[in-house]
Amino acid sequence: MPEENTANEKVKTAKMLAKDQRAISVSEFFEKNRHLLGYDNKIKALLMIVKEGVDNGLDATEDARILPDIYIKIEELEKEKYKIVIKDNGPGIVRRQIPKIFGILLYGSKFHKLKQTRGQQGLGISCGVLYSQLTTGQPIEVISSTGDGKMHRYKLKIDVKKNEPKILEEDVVEGKEWRGVQISFVCEGLYREHKQSVLEYVKQTAISNPYANIIFDSPTGRFEFKRGVETLPRESKEIKPHLYGVEVGILSRMLHDTKARTLSGFLTSEFTRVGKLSAKQIVEKADILNDKGEPDVMISPRKVSEDQIVSIVKAIKETKLTRPPTDCLSPLGGELIEKGLKKELNPEFVAAICRPPAVYRGWPFEIEVGIAYGGSITEPKFMRFANRVPLLYQAGDCAITKSIIGMDWRRYGINSEKLPTDPVVIFVHMCSVWVPFTSESKEAIASYPVIIKEIKLALQECARKLSIYLSGVRRAQYQAERRSIFERYAHETAVALNELTGEPTEKIEAKIKDIAEKNIKTIELSEQVAERLAKEKREKEENAEKQKESEKPEAKEENKKEEAKEGEEAKKE
Amino acid sequence: MPVTENPDKKLKELGKNTLKQIEKEKNPDIELPIRVLSNIYFDEKSGLVRLGDKISHRTYLNVAHTRKFMQTLMVAAECKKIIDQDVTTSIRDLYYALKRTIPGTKENTVEYQGESDPIIEDLEAALDTLRERLHLQADRKGYVAGPIVVNDAGDRINCAKMGSSGWAIPSNVEPEVITFEKCTADFLIVVEKDAIWQRLNQDKFWKKYNCLILTGKGQPARGCRRLINRMHKELKLPVYVMTDADAWGYYIYSVIKQGSINLSFLSDRLGTPSAKFIGLTTRDVAKFGIPKNVTIKLNKGDIKRANEMLKYIWFKPKEWQDELKHMLEVGYKLELEALSAKGIKYISEKYLPQKIKDKDFLP
Numbered sequence: 001m002p003e004e005n006t007a008n009e010k011v012k013t014a015k016m017l018a019k020d021q022r023a024i025s026v027s028e029f030f031e032k033n034r035h036l037l038g039y040d041n042k043i044k045a046l047l048m049i050v051k052e053g054v055d056n057g058l059d060a061t062e063d064a065r066i067l068p069d070i071y072i073k074i075e076e077l078e079k080e081k082y083k084i085v086i087k088d089n090g091p092g093i094v095r096r097q098i099p100k101i102f103g104i105l106l107y108g109s110k111f112h113k114l115k116q117t118r119g120q121q122g123l124g125i126s127c128g129v130l131y132s133q134l135t136t137g138q139p140i141e142v143i144s145s146t147g148d149g150k151m152h153r154y155k156l157k158i159d160v161k162k163n164e165p166k167i168l169e170e171d172v173v174e175g176k177e178w179r180g181v182q183i184s185f186v187c188e189g190l191y192r193e194h195k196q197s198v199l200e201y202v203k204q205t206a207i208s209n210p211y212a213n214i215i216f217d218s219p220t221g222r223f224e225f226k227r228g229v230e231t232l233p234r235e236s237k238e239i240k241p242h243l244y245g246v247e248v249g250i251l252s253r254m255l256h257d258t259k260a261r262t263l264s265g266f267l268t269s270e271f272t273r274v275g276k277l278s279a280k281q282i283v284e285k286a287d288i289l290n291d292k293g294e295p296d297v298m299i300s301p302r303k304v305s306e307d308q309i310v311s312i313v314k315a316i317k318e319t320k321l322t323r324p325p326t327d328c329l330s331p332l333g334g335e336l337i338e339k340g341l342k343k344e345l346n347p348e349f350v351a352a353i354c355r356p357p358a359v360y361r362g363w364p365f366e367i368e369v370g371i372a373y374g375g376s377i378t379e380p381k382f383m384r385f386a387n388r389v390p391l392l393y394q395a396g397d398c399a400i401t402k403s404i405i406g407m408d409w410r411r412y413g414i415n416s417e418k419l420p421t422d423p424v425v426i427f428v429h430m431c432s433v434w435v436p437f438t439s440e441s442k443e444a445i446a447s448y449p450v451i452i453k454e455i456k457l458a459l460q461e462c463a464r465k466l467s468i469y470l471s472g473v474r475r476a477q478y479q480a481e482r483r484s485i486f487e488r489y490a491h492e493t494a495v496a497l498n499e500l501t502g503e504p505t506e507k508i509e510a511k512i513k514d515i516a517e518k519n520i521k522t523i524e525l526s527e528q529v530a531e532r533l534a535k536e537k538r539e540k541e542e543n544a545e546k547q548k549e550s551e552k553p554e555a556k557e558e559n560k561k562e563e564a565k566e567g568e569e570a571k572k573e
Numbered sequence: 574m575p576v577t578e579n580p581d582k583k584l585k586e587l588g589k590n591t592l593k594q595i596e597k598e599k600n601p602d603i604e605l606p607i608r609v610l611s612n613i614y615f616d617e618k619s620g621l622v623r624l625g626d627k628i629s630h631r632t633y634l635n636v637a638h639t640r641k642f643m644q645t646l647m648v649a650a651e652c653k654k655i656i657d658q659d660v661t662t663s664i665r666d667l668y669y670a671l672k673r674t675i676p677g678t679k680e681n682t683v684e685y686q687g688e689s690d691p692i693i694e695d696l697e698a699a700l701d702t703l704r705e706r707l708h709l710q711a712d713r714k715g716y717v718a719g720p721i722v723v724n725d726a727g728d729r730i731n732c733a734k735m736g737s738s739g740w741a742i743p744s745n746v747e748p749e750v751i752t753f754e755k756c757t758a759d760f761l762i763v764v765e766k767d768a769i770w771q772r773l774n775q776d777k778f779w780k781k782y783n784c785l786i787l788t789g790k791g792q793p794a795r796g797c798r799r800l801i802n803r804m805h806k807e808l809k810l811p812v813y814v815m816t817d818a819d820a821w822g823y824y825i826y827s828v829i830k831q832g833s834i835n836l837s838f839l840s841d842r843l844g845t846p847s848a849k850f851i852g853l854t855t856r857d858v859a860k861f862g863i864p865k866n867v868t869i870k871l872n873k874g875d876i877k878r879a880n881e882m883l884k885y886i887w888f889k890p891k892e893w894q895d896e897l898k899h900m901l902e903v904g905y906k907l908e909l910e911a912l913s914a915k916g917i918k919y920i921s922e923k924y925l926p927q928k929i930k931d932k933d934f935l936p
Contacts, residue, residue: 485636488675489643492682493633496643497595499650500588511595512633519600519634 025163026105030127031134037127038393038441042080043197045131046189047392048441049084050074050198052124053183055389057088058209059118060181062232064091068212074191074198076219081136082189087182092146102129102142102183103156103165114433116236116330118389123440126158128185133157135188139168147179191219196392199223203344204383204390208332208429210340228343229336236330239433240272242323243282243316245362252309255301263288263304264297273322285315324364326357329431332388337370337427345425348374351465352427355458360448365432367451369458371466372425380420384445385429391443398444400428403455412467413474424466428455475527479520486516580707583700584653591646600634603645606698606838613834615886620830620846622887624698624837631695641692644683645699647671648692652707661708661745664690698838703747710744715797716767717742718774719785721808722755729754732785739774742787746800756808761785762851762925763793763801765816765825769909769920776921782929785810792825795836798843801829805845812845813934815925818853819906820878823888823897826850831887849934851925853907855900860933861924867914868905875906890936 003011030037038048054070061068071087093101100107105126108119129140139155155169193199202216206225211232214225246254260266267279274282276297283295288308290296304312332340337352352370359365384391384400395401404426409416414424436446445451494509587603594601605628606612612625633642651670655662662670668686675682683689697704704710716739721732725743732740743750762784764770770788773779779786785804789797804810814829816822830848832840857863871879882888883897900906912920928934 482636485639486634488678488680489633489639492675493643493646496646496650497588497592500585500646500653501592503592508592508595511598512601515595515598515600516634518598 025161027130027158027160027163030105030130031160034127034131034134036440037123038443039127039131042188042190043192044393045135045187046074046082046084046191047196047198047201048124049128049131049185049187050086051201051389052119052128053084053086054202054205054214055118056125057086057090057181058205058212058388060090061088061212062235063117065232065235066090067227067230067232068209070212070214071217072198072202072215073217074219075217076191077186080188080190082187082191082219084185084187084189085182087180089180092179093142093144093181094146095144095152098142098144098152098154099156099165099167102126102140102154103158103167105130105158105163114241114328115238116328116387116431116433118387125183128187129156130158130160132185132187136186138186140186141184143182145176145178145180147177149177150174151176151178193218193220201390201392204385204392205388207340207344207383207427208337208385208388208390210336210343225344228339233330233332233336236433237328239325239328239364240270242273242359242362242364243267243271243319243321244359245434246271246313246316248309248313251313252306255304255309258301260301262298263301266301272324278319278321281319282312282315285318286311288312323359324362326364326366328433329357329364329366331366331368331431332429334368334370337368337429341370341372341425341427345372346376347372347425348377349466349469351462351469353458353461353465355454358450358454360436360450363432363434363436365430365435365451365454367454367458368427368429368431369455369462370425370427370429371462372427373466373469374423377423377425379423381425382419383425383427385427386435386437386442386445387431388429389442391445393441394438394444396444397438399447399451400430400445400455402447403452403459404428406452406456407459407463409463412463413470414463414466426459428459430455472531479524482523483516483520486520487513490516580700580702581653581656583702584649584656584707587649587700588646588653600632601642602633603631603642603699604628605631605695608694608698608835608837610834613837615831619841621840621844622832622834622837623840644671644689644692645695647682648689648696652696652709655708659708661710663744664693664704664709664711667693667709694835701838703839703842705745705747711794711796713741713744713796714794715742715787715789715800716740716770717785717787717800718770719761719779720757720783721753721785724752724754726750733780737771737774739770739786742794742796742800744794744796746796746803748803751800751803753804753808756785756804756810757783758785758808758810759783760811760813761787761801761804763812763814763829763848764788764909765791765814765822766909769815772917773921773925776918778921778925782926789825789829793829795839795843798829798845801848802843802845805847812848813851813929814848815851815909816853817906817908818855818857818900819908820875820882820897820900822853823850823882823893824878827885827887849936851928851934853909853911854896854935855903855905855907856896857924858903858907861912861915861927863907863911864914867911868907871900871904871906876901892935896935 005011039045050072054072057070058068066089069089073085075083077083102125106123107126132138132140139157142154143151145151151173153171153173154167157166157168159166199218202214202223202225206214210228213227216223254270255266258266258270260269263283264276264279267274267282268276280295280297283297286308288296288299331354334352334354338350341347341350350370350372352368355367357364357366382401382404384398391398405418409420415421430445436448438444438446490509490512493512494505497503497508498505591601591603606624607627607629608624612627613622614625616623631638631642631645633639648671651667665686668683668689671683671689673682693704693709717732718735718739719732723730723732730740764786767788767790770786773786787801801812805812814826816825830845832844836843858868879897879901883894888897912924
C-alpha cells in the first residue's frame with residue numbers, strides 16, 4: 001500500500017520528485033525574478049536601462065582617461081513601447097567581446113577586480129537586453145569602434161536556457177572615424193519626469209560627474225548638461241582584498257584557485273597588507289602546526305582542511321593588520337562637488353567636504369558630502385550617490401537617509417522635522433571598491449555602523465559651514481529688521497517730543513534716525529570683529545585636534561579593532 | 574506728595590531730558606522703577622508692600638523697547654495736551670486718542686487698550702505722580718452707604734439717603750474732588766461682593782450698627798482703595814473686610830491692607846495696614862454650624878494659589894498660616910452666599926454681629 005498523509009493523498013517518493021529537479025540558468029532565474037534587479041515596473045524599467053548604459057559608458061571613458069561625452073535618446077515608438085539609445089565616446093569594445101558582454105548574464109571585468117567602479121557584477125546591461133526581449137521580443141543593437149576606422153555592428157539576444165548570446169546579425173562598416181559604443185534597446189516602458197525618473201537620474205549624474213557632457217533627447221525635448229570642469233578625478237587603482245573582509249567560503253575558494261604553493265605565499269600574495277610575519281602569526285594562532293610543532297607556513301594551500309580554514313578566519317580577527325591602502329579610491333573631491341552643485345542648481349551657498357578614507361569589513365571607503373542652499377533651490381532634496389551613481393529608489397532603507405534623519409539639523413540653524421525642511425540640497429557620495437548595497441538592484445547602501453558614523457561626521461562638518469553662512473545672513477536680516485524698527489517709530493516719537501518740548505518735529509526725527517544709523521554701523525563693526533575672532537579660535541582648535549590625532553598612533557589601532565569587530569557583527573547579520 | 578505738585582512741569586521735564594540725550598547723540602533712555610515681585614519688599618514697620626529701588630531703562634535703540642519707548646512719550650504728550658486744555662478723559666479715550674496707523678506699515682501706534690494702560694502706570698511711577706493728576710480716569714466701580722456726608726465736586730451727598738443703590742465711588746477720590754463733610758459712623762465694613770452689600774443695605778445693617786458699608790465688586794479699583802485709605806486716615810474709622818473663604822478672597826483682603834505689587838509705588842495712598850479680616854474663614858464652618866453641603870471642593874488652581882500665598886511674607890502671621898493650612902487640610906472653600914443656607918438674613922442678624930462682638934478677626 002502506498003503511504004498516505006492525513007488528507008489521504010499519496011505521499012510522493014524522492015524518485016518521483018527527482019524528475020522535476022534540474023539546474024536553472026541565471027538567465028532563467030532573472031527572467032522570473034526581474035524585480036530583484038529593479039525591473040518591477042514600466043517607469044523604472046526605462047530608468048534601469050538608461051542607468052546601466054550610462055554607468056558603463058562613464059566607467060569606460062574614465063578607465064581610458066577620456067572626458068566623457070554621453071548621448072541618451074528615448075523615443076516613444078507606440079503606446080508604452082520605447083526605443084532607447086545610449087552612446088559614449090569611450091575606448092570601444094573589441095569585436096569578439098561584444099556578444100559576451102551584452103549576451104551573458106554575470107559576465108564582466110569588474111566582479112573579480114577590487115576597484116572603484118560603477119558596475120560591480122556584470123549583470124546590469126545584460127539584464128536590460130533580457131528585459132527588452134522579454135517585453136517586445138526585439139534584439140538589441142550594439143555598434144562599437146575602437147577608433148581603427150572599423151565599426152562593428154551586432155544584433156543580438158540572450159539564449160535564456162544556456163545563458164549565452166544569440167547573434168542575429170553581424171557586420172562591419174569600414175572607413176568611419178569614430179570611437180565608442182552605441183547601444184539601442186526596444187522595450188516596454190513608461191516615460192515620466194517625476195522624482196524617480198530618467199530625467200532626475202540624468203540631472204543627478206550631471207552633478208556627480210561634472211566633467212561629463214550629457215545630452216538627453218527625451219520624448220518631451222532635449223536636455224543638455226554641459227561639462228563644468230575639464231579634469232577627471234584621480235584614477236582609482238585596483239587593490240587586493242584585505243583579510244578583515246574575508247569569510248570562510250571565499251577563503252576556501254581562493255585557497256583552491258591560488259597559484260601560490262605555500263600557505264604563507266598565499267596569504268602574502270593574494271591579500272593586501274599581509275607580510276611574512278603576519279602570515280606566520282595567523283598560521284600559529286590557527287594552530288596549523290608541522291611535525292616539529294612549528295607553525296606550518298609551508299603547507300600547500302590545497303591541503304588546508306575545512307576546519308583549518310575556520311581556524312584561520314578566527315585567527316585573522318585576533319591579528320593586528322595594517323588598514324588597506326586607500327589609493328584605490330577615487331573621491332570626487334570638494335571642488336568637483338561644489339562645481340557640480342553650482343552648475344546644475346544655481347544655489348546661493350554651497351559647501352562640500354571629504355572625509356578621510358575609512359574601512360568597513362576590510363573594504364576601504366570614503367564619504368563626501370555637499371550642501372547647497374537657497375538661490376534657485378526652492379525645496380529640500382536629498383541626493384544619494386554610490387561610486388558617482390545616483391540612487392533614486394529605496395531611500396528609507398539607505399544608510400545615507402538614516403544618517404540625515406539622525407542629525408539635529410536645528411542645531412545648525414536649519415529647520416527640520418526629521419528631515420530638513422529648508423530649501424537645501426544635501427549631496428552624499430560613498431565611494432568604495434565594494435559598496436554594500438542592500439539588494440542586487442543597487443538602490444540603497446547597507447547600514448554598517450562605521451558607514452553611518454562617517455556620513456554623520458561629514459554631514460556635521462558640512463552643516464557647520466552652512467550654519468556659519470546662515471548666521472551671517474540672519475545677522476544681516478536682523479540688522480535690516482533693526483533698522484526698519486528704528487525708522488518706523490522715529491516719526492511718532494518726534495511728534496510726541498515736539499508736543500512736550502516745542503522743538504521742530506523734523507529736526508528731532510532726523511536726529512533720531514541719525515543716532516539709529518550710527519548705532520547699527522557700530523554693531524556691524526563689532527560683529528565683524530567677533531566673527532573674525534571666533535573663526536581664528538575655531539581654526540586653532542581644529543589644528544590642535546589634528547595634531548592630537550597624529551600624535552596618537554594607538555588610537556588608530558583601536559579603530560582597527562573596532563572595525564574588525566564590526567566586520568564580525570556584519571557577518572552574523 | 575504735596576497737592577501743589579505740578580504734573581505738567583514733570584511731563585515737560587521728561588521731554589526736555591529725552592531731547593537733551595538725543596542732541597548729545599546718546600541712546601535716549603527713560604528710567605522706570607521695576608514693578609515686579611522681585612523688586613517688591615514688605616515694609617514691616619508700615620505694614621505695606623513697597624517698591625524697591627531697581628530701575629529699568631527703556632531705551633530707543635533696543636528693538637524690544639523701541640515701540641514702548643514711543644508709546645511712553647506719546648502718552649506723556651497726550652496727557653500734556655489734556656492738562657493744557659484743563660479737561661479730564663478716561664483711559665479708554667486716551668487709547669483712542671493715541672491710536673493711529675504708522676505710515677508705510679499696517680501697524681498701529683497702539684493696538685488695544687491693554688497696551689496703553691500699563692504705559693500710564695509706567696508713567697505714573699516714572700514721574701512719581703498719580704494718573705488722576707494727569708487728568709486721566711478709569712471706570713467707576715464700587716458703592717458706599719451709611720452715615721457720611723461727602724462733597725463730590727461741589728455737590729453735597731448724604732450716603733445715608735442714597736436708597737437701594739448707594740453712592741457710586743468715582744474714579745478720582747483725591748481731595749481736589751472729594752472731601753468728607755460729616756461722618757458719625759463707628760467703623761467701615763468692606764465686602765467683596767455686591768450681592769452681599771445689597772443684602773446689608775436692604776437690612777439697613779449700617780443703621781443698626783452705625784457703620785459704613787462699601788463694596789469694591791471683586792478686586793477693588795484704585796479709587797475704592799484710595800477712599801478706604803482716606804476714610805481710615807482722615808476719619809479714624811476701623812476697617813473690616815469680608816470676602817469669600819478662598820485664596821482669591823484672601824488676596825483681595827491683602828491688596829486692601831498692604832497694597833499690590835503692580836501699584837506698589839502707591840501703597841502709601843492705597844493701602845490700609847490696620848484693616849482686619851472678618852471672614853469668611855474655613856473655621857467658620859464649624860463655629861457657625863454651616864452645612865457641609867454648601868462648601869466647594871478645592872480645585873488644582875486653588876491649591877496652587879494657597880500654597881503660593883503660604884510663602885508671601887504678608888501672610889506670615891500665625892493666624893493666616895493656620896487658616897491657609899486648614900483650608901488645604903479640609904480641602905474646601907466657601908462663598909459668602911453660603912451663609913444664606915442658614916437663612917437669608919443670617920449674615921446681617923447673626924454672623925456679623927457675633928463676629929464683631931467677639932472681635933473674631935484675622936490680622
